[in-house]
Amino acid sequence: MNVDNLFSLTLLSIKVDNWEEKKKNILDRSNDFEWVESINTNYDPYGGDLMDVQNIFANEIKQIEETVEKELKVSGSWVEKAEKGMYHRLHNHGQVGLSAICYMEFDNTEHKPVVFVSPWKDVFNGNIVLAESSEIKEGTILVFPSFLEHFTDPNQSDKVRTSLSFNLRSF
Ligand SMILES: [Fe+2]
Numbered sequence: 001m002n003v004d005n006l007f008s009l010t011l012l013s014i015k016v017d018n019w020e021e022k023k024k025n026i027l028d029r030s031n032d033f034e035w036v037e038s039i040n041t042n043y044d045p046y047g048g049d050l051m052d053v054q055n056i057f058a059n060e061i062k063q064i065e066e067t068v069e070k071e072l073k074v075s076g077s078w079v080e081k082a083e084k085g086m087y088h089r090l091h092n093h094g095q096v097g098l099s100a101i102c103y104m105e106f107d108n109t110e111h112k113p114v115v116f117v118s119p120w121k122d123v124f125n126g127n128i129v130l131a132e133s134s135e136i137k138e139g140t141i142l143v144f145p146s147f148l149e150h151f152t153d154p155n156q157s158d159k160v161r162t163s164l165s166f167n168l169r170s171f
Pocket residue numbers: 091092093150165
């Protein structure tokens with residue numbers, strides 16, 4: 001028997017160097033949070049690279065570019081702060097390009113991470129298939145196709161769960 005895996009979906013994870021310095025830099029820039037739908041965020045659809053990710057994560061973006069063999073530009077970046085009970089409902093980041101999540105303040109013992117929804121259903125029962133990264137920790141950037149649907153469950157901890165997100169486009 002020959003087995004062809006016709007489609008696959010890749011998740012990259014990159015450990016950020018000089019994490020504490022970059023974390024401070026990004027958190028210092030993140031302000032003007034507004035409650036939008038179910039979470040506090042400074043997301044602005046016309047704001048561009050608000051968090052200056054293109055510069056701060058230049059080394060990490062270079063690694064991504066080398067891996068996907070494309071030149072990439074940060075088209076938007078923002079921070080989300082999930083206080084107790086806050087969550088981010090099911091969404092995607094558009095139909096083209098890559099997107100990234102980096103947890104800035106994340107306690108593995110109290111916080112639950114982003115959950116990804118497979119574009120493909122379970123072949124035998126048609127159920128929705130969910131997946132989490134095994135690489136969730138502060139200071140690790142996860143990169144996934146922008147079209148991939150994802151969500152977060154409500155934060156059940158008294159500690160704030162803070163994440164940075166950004167979109168990478170190849171123009
Ligand atoms: Fe997202």
